Amino acid sequence: MKAIVIGSGIGGLFSAGILSEKGYDVVIYEKLAFPGGRFTNLEYRGFQLTTGALHMIPHGSRGPFAGMLRKLGADVEIVDSAPEATALYNGEVYEVVSDSFPILTVMKFAWEVFKEKIFRKEKSLWDMVSGFDPFTKKFTRAFCGWSLSILPEDMPFSRMKKIYDMVRRYRGPGIPIGGCRAVIDSLIEVLESNGVKIFLKHPVERIITDGSIVRGVEVKGERIESDVVVSDIGHSLTAGLTQSEDYMSWVENLIPSRGIKISVAVKEPFVGHTGVMFTLDTERISGMNEVTQADENLAPGGYHLVMTHQPVITSNVRYEINLGLKDLKKLMGDREYEILAIQSYSGDWPVNRVSAGRDVGFRTPFENLVVVGDGAKEDGIEVEGIAVGVVRAMEEL
Amino acid sequence: MLYITESCVGCAQCMFACRKGAIEVEGKAIIDNDVCSECMRCRDYCPLDAIRIVSE
Ligand SMILES: Cc1cc2nc3c(=O)[nH]c(=O)nc-3n(C[C@H](O)[C@H](O)[C@H](O)COP(=O)(O)OP(=O)(O)OC[C@H]3O[C@@H](n4cnc5c(N)ncnc54)[C@H](O)[C@@H]3O)c2cc1C
Numbered sequence: 143m144k145a146i147v148i149g150s151g152i153g154g155l156f157s158a159g160i161l162s163e164k165g166y167d168v169v170i171y172e173k174l175a176f177p178g179g180r181f182t183n184l185e186y187r188g189f190q191l192t193t194g195a196l197h198m199i200p201h202g203s204r205g206p207f208a209g210m211l212r213k214l215g216a217d218v219e220i221v222d223s224a225p226e227a228t229a230l231y232n233g234e235v236y237e238v239v240s241d242s243f244p245i246l247t248v249m250k251f252a253w254e255v256f257k258e259k260i261f262r263k264e265k266s267l268w269d270m271v272s273g274f275d276p277f278t279k280k281f282t283r284a285f286c287g288w289s290l291s292i293l294p295e296d297m298p299f300s301r302m303k304k305i306y307d308m309v310r311r312y313r314g315p316g317i318p319i320g321g322c323r324a325v326i327d328s329l330i331e332v333l334e335s336n337g338v339k340i341f342l343k344h345p346v347e348r349i350i351t352d353g354s355i356v357r358g359v360e361v362k363g364e365r366i367e368s369d370v371v372v373s374d375i376g377h378s379l380t381a382g383l384t385q386s387e388d389y390m391s392w393v394e395n396l397i398p399s400r401g402i403k404i405s406v407a408v409k410e411p412f413v414g415h416t417g418v419m420f421t422l423d424t425e426r427i428s429g430m431n432e433v434t435q436a437d438e439n440l441a442p443g444g445y446h447l448v449m450t451h452q453p454v455i456t457s458n459v460r461y462e463i464n465l466g467l468k469d470l471k472k473l474m475g476d477r478e479y480e481i482l483a484i485q486s487y488s489g490d491w492p493v494n495r496v497s498a499g500r501d502v503g504f505r506t507p508f509e510n511l512v513v514v515g516d517g518a519k520e521d522g523i524e525v526e527g528i529a530v531g532v533v534r535a536m537e538e539l
Numbered sequence: 540m541l542y543i544t545e546s547c548v549g550c551a552q553c554m555f556a557c558r559k560g561a562i563e564v565e566g567k568a569i570i571d572n573d574v575c576s577e578c579m580r581c582r583d584y585c586p587l588d589a590i591r592i593v594s595e
Contacts, residue, residue, distance in 0.1 A: 175583035184555040184584075193552060343583060459549065459566040484565050486549035491586045
């Protein structure tokens, strides 16, 4: 049996790993000159910046993502963040633990969860927390912006509850030694030893369909047959490659989430720990991390690498960037810092191909074509949701 | 001469790829064609096919 994987992002590589273990002959086609998609390092001025991700695995060594790495035999060392998170609020830094939230809020939360279970009325996360204390409200906003790049107004509460449960179960984030790229390199090593072939600079131009099944793909004008096709490029682009009107109209309304990441060089530590620092006093920036606290080799000697993240709220990206830069200036005060890169994400290179909580699953109108990656996540933050989604999709094939 | 199309979202991967330092990005990429050597490495890093070449 032959499988073709379109795209070498996390979803594509995980799928290739599972399929090759099942005995499939797997070929991956990647359009770009490097593997890993939005989860790998690109070096810039000696700093290990990234294509997308903030070098963080949402549940560190304990979550489904790390579980998948272990299952496939990919050897990655993950430093679990300690503390998991702090919050900068009214100029003071607090460690975020369950005690950080007023007892009244905790009780109100339990009551809201209960009501949601009984009445099953769909509410947004913001509706839910709007009656809470100011710290909890601001923290909720920062958490959504940092972890999901969305506003709490756009997050259905029932889906957030699942993420909340996962955080309780698997705890907070971790940083892979070597950054995102260490994950990609070790996955590729495993895949190659399983006989998987990866072709870089080979964009898939078309998915060849025949009624309700797919026959293969077209790459560089050549027809390549396969028994199954796994697409790691999201539903919208996949639908486009099939040219199926039905599929295209079905996925027409999927909205990606947008975001802006600013990578900053500092000489003195700013965050000072391996976790996330949520920023509650800012206009746009939701939080930041300092990955060199876990792995000093992610920056040249004498420097720390700070990365900030913010969701995009208006349609004017330049305006959003300016607000982010203003926040940064305020946060840094009279410290010395240098901006390395400002990266914005939207459209077909977004933070998430489908906004958190709006995922539509891995199925397509074609029996032997599935979509993986952040265009078809299961509940879970970012790459954790991708890992869970891949398992579901591969069970189905 | 290189130019950037409307599909650029500003992910800056071309800036990281460029060995001449000819690209700056803030919301969108800008290429300094006086510095650019047309090696086309940037195009291999662009996820959105937003970099085009035109002969003068
Ligand atoms: C700013 C930012 C910060 C983030 N931070 C984090 C974080 O800290 N932790 C975390 O867990 N997640 C984070 N994420 C999300 C995470 O990066 C993505 O969810 C994840 O990398 C997406 O993986 P994927 O498998 O969906 O595919 P992608 O990474 O999108 O890979 C798809 C691949 O397919 C290729 N491709 C496209 N079209 C074709 C074609 N026609 N033929 C062949 N190949 C094709 C692309 O070039 C790409 O390599 C962040 C994202 C962004 C943008």
